[in-house]
Amino acid sequence: MGIKHNIGWRDQIARAVGGAGLAAIAIAALSGALDVGTTLSAVTLMIGGILLGTALTQTCLLYRILGFDTAA
DSSP: OOOOOOOOOOHHHHHOOOOHHHHHHHHHHHHHHHOOOOOHHHHHHHHHHHHHHHHTTTHHHOOOTOOOOOOO
16 A cells, blocks of 8 residues: 655645755855854755655655645
């Protein structure tokens, strides 16, 4: 039995673009190109990675817990 996707295509695109943007900003900050602090950069990278991961898998655990489904 496969996992039921709960992220629609619009949500998927928004997550992919937002996640890639956050990850790029975080990588720039961690490399020293931006001065925002290591902790904030690491948190931003983690959030960007989560958004990218949920976009790729089309499944969001928080949506599942809250009963949301944008794939319908």
